[in-house]
Amino acid sequence: MVDPHLPVPGDPIDNPGLPHHEPRPTDVDPAAEKRAERQVAAMFGLSAICALLFCVAYFAFDIGEETDTFMGLGASNLFLGLSLGFALLLIGMGAIQWARKLMRDHEIVEMRHPVASSEPDRTEALAALTQGTADSGIARRPLIRNSLLGAVAMLGLPAVVALRDLGPLPGDALERTVWRKGMRIVNDVAGTPIKPDQVEIGQLINAEPAVFFATDEEGEPVIEGHELQAEKAKAAVILVRMQPEDINPFPARENWGVDGILCYSKICTHVGCPISLYEQQTHHVLCPCHQSTFDLANNARVLFGPAARPLPQLPISVDDEGYLIAQSGFEEPVGPSFWERGE
Amino acid sequence: MYAVLAPATAQDELAADEALVSQGRELFLVGCASCHGKNAEGIITQDNTQYGPSLVGVGAAAVDFQVGTGRMPLAQPGVQAERKPPVYNEEETRALAAFVASLGPGPAIPEAEKYSMEGVDNEALVRGGQFFLTNCTACHNFAGAGGALPGGKYAPPLTGVDPKYMYEAMLTGPQQMPVFSDAVITPEDKRDIIAYIASLEEGPSYGGFALGSWGPVSEGMFAWLVGIGSLVGFAVWIGAHSTRSKKGGRA
Numbered sequence: 001m002v003d004p005h006l007p008v009p010g011d012p013i014d015n016p017g018l019p020h021h022e023p024r025p026t027d028v029d030p031a032a033e034k035r036a037e038r039q040v041a042a043m044f045g046l047s048a049i050c051a052l053l054f055c056v057a058y059f060a061f062d063i064g065e066e067t068d069t070f071m072g073l074g075a076s077n078l079f080l081g082l083s084l085g086f087a088l089l090l091i092g093m094g095a096i097q098w099a100r101k102l103m104r105d106h107e108i109v110e111m112r113h114p115v116a117s118s119e120p121d122r123t124e125a126l127a128a129l130t131q132g133t134a135d136s137g138i139a140r141r142p143l144i145r146n147s148l149l150g151a152v153a154m155l156g157l158p159a160v161v162a163l164r165d166l167g168p169l170p171g172d173a174l175e176r177t178v179w180r181k182g183m184r185i186v187n188d189v190a191g192t193p194i195k196p197d198q199v200e201i202g203q204l205i206n207a208e209p210a211v212f213f214a215t216d217e218e219g220e221p222v223i224e225g226h227e228l229q230a231e232k233a234k235a236a237v238i239l240v241r242m243q244p245e246d247i248n249p250f251p252a253r254e255n256w257g258v259d260g261i262l263c264y265s266k267i268c269t270h271v272g273c274p275i276s277l278y279e280q281q282t283h284h285v286l287c288p289c290h291q292s293t294f295d296l297a298n299n300a301r302v303l304f305g306p307a308a309r310p311l312p313q314l315p316i317s318v319d320d321e322g323y324l325i326a327q328s329g330f331e332e333p334v335g336p337s338f339w340e341r342g343e
Numbered sequence: 344m345y346a347v348l349a350p351a352t353a354q355d356e357l358a359a360d361e362a363l364v365s366q367g368r369e370l371f372l373v374g375c376a377s378c379h380g381k382n383a384e385g386i387i388t389q390d391n392t393q394y395g396p397s398l399v400g401v402g403a404a405a406v407d408f409q410v411g412t413g414r415m416p417l418a419q420p421g422v423q424a425e426r427k428p429p430v431y432n433e434e435e436t437r438a439l440a441a442f443v444a445s446l447g448p449g450p451a452i453p454e455a456e457k458y459s460m461e462g463v464d465n466e467a468l469v470r471g472g473q474f475f476l477t478n479c480t481a482c483h484n485f486a487g488a489g490g491a492l493p494g495g496k497y498a499p500p501l502t503g504v505d506p507k508y509m510y511e512a513m514l515t516g517p518q519q520m521p522v523f524s525d526a527v528i529t530p531e532d533k534r535d536i537i538a539y540i541a542s543l544e545e546g547p548s549y550g551g552f553a554l555g556s557w558g559p560v561s562e563g564m565f566a567w568l569v570g571i572g573s574l575v576g577f578a579v580w581i582g583a584h585s586t587r588s589k590k591g592g593r594a
């Protein structure tokens with residue numbers, strides 16, 4: 001019989017064939033074979049013991065109590081993890097050792113074959129299809145065929161109707177925030193209004209519109225729950241104060257600040273992370289997500305990073321009682337850019 | 344101009360002690376004046392940058408923070424002053440603070456009761472945590488482990504810092520850190536923040552090894568080096584050519 005692995009006469013590249021097979025110690029030495037067998041069995045046996053230890057640890061150690069018993073780690077966490085980990089690991093290691101030492105390791109070659117089915121199989125399948133088409137009469141009865149197509153197409157409608165529940169289109173929600181002319185700027189978390197003389201040079205205030213802390217006549221919050229979160233995600237601002245001579249405002253923005261106090265959107269114009277990593281000496285604010293850097297002294301110009309436009313600025317002034325307020329809402333949409341956003 | 348813009352915090356009582364002020368001036372002329380100028384007016388270089396900034400109006404709190412944590416005097420010019428063992432003792436630091444406070448009104452060294460954590464209940468801790476997450480974590484990391492800033496600067500870790508210095512840092516805004524004035528973040532808010540940071544240090548590490556609490560930096564490095572490294576090790580073991588015997592086959 002001709003060995004397919006041997007060189008074919010006339011082939012431009014000689015088939016080097018397989019290297020000569022050398023036996024392993026476990027193939028020739030019965031003692032080595034026995035030892036390897038014991039090793040593999042020992043690993044599987046240890047794995048079983050670890051699985052049992054897992055069950056013991058589960059009942060022996062309280063979950064949640066004593067969270068720093070061993071090396072600052074909880075006994076329960078540590079022993080559950082170690083026992084289950086080793087139970088799995090030892091099965092794998094045993095299998096590797098078994099394959100390397102004991103399983104037959106003669107090299108074999110599997111020749112490639114065409115992927116396509118054989119010619120008789122293909123002919124038979126095509127004949128069955130043709131027979132089926134003829135028997136059902138689908139070609140002769142266009143009324144049945146067309147009504148079936150219509151029924152299947154109509155099945156798409158329930159899916160479309162059900163998917164509508166994913167929510168209404170955003171409408172103009174991306175274009176507006178809760179900021180209005182005259183709304184006070186308050187300190188985030190505390191909700192206290194801010195006077196200009198409370199803000200020092202180099203100060204950073206993470207601020208919110210006063211409406212988030214307002215209550216109606218029954219003492220209920222004006223905005224709460226999901227709506228509060230959605231509005232907060234757009235309306236959060238940072239308030240900074242710098243030397244007035246350091247600020248280079250655009251011509252139309254000269255009166256947008258109060259004595260060197262400027263207010264910018266806290267939402268990065270790249271993908272909307274909240275930014276408050278502010279360097280008071282350089283007036284740069286840096287987004288932690290992708291390192292977009294904005295220069296607040298220069299209309300929040302983008303200095304670095306993937307953001308494509310400056311942070312929107314909120315024009316501010318003071319009200320009759322001397323508290324900082326918004327002169328108007330934002331003049332442009334805050335946060336990430338989107339297709340319909342007008343220039 | 345600065346005095347008009349920066350609201351004066353109460354005039355410092357340290358500055359009223361004339362003996363202390365003159366002692367501080369002596370120390371200042373020896374140790375600080377070479378960079379900050381003989382009258383602490385600051386020195387501008389020929390390139391119009393600051394050799395040492397003016398200290399008029401920075402207040403006693405700024406001196407106590409910078410000198411007390413060893414940041415000043417600087418070992419060498421650099422992007423940022425580093426925390427190191429202090430050079431001046433407590434009495435000398437007080438004298439320096441008194442001298443600088445006498446130059447112009449600025450924040451005073453806070454009294455101990457402002458940052459004393461006695462009587463801080465759970466509610467105050469939660470409040471402090473909210474202020475911390477809103478105002479501090481952007482630079483100092485969620486666990487107060489510190490973090491990197493552009494150009495080789497960094498926000499230092501907050502673990503093991505004396506509550507007084509944390510209070511003074513918020514009050515004065517050292518280096519790139521913004522100011523968090525008492526009028527906006529009240530002394531009570533500041534105390535709650537400091538108590539929250541202290542509670543972070545005491546809390547157990549529920550997730551196992553914290554790896555410095557540096558988040559994806561250290562955790563990612565662990566996964567790449569130890570996790571993927573050991574997988575590569577197993578792959579090498581599986582693929583390695585095992586030892587061969589010269590004795591010849593049995594079959």
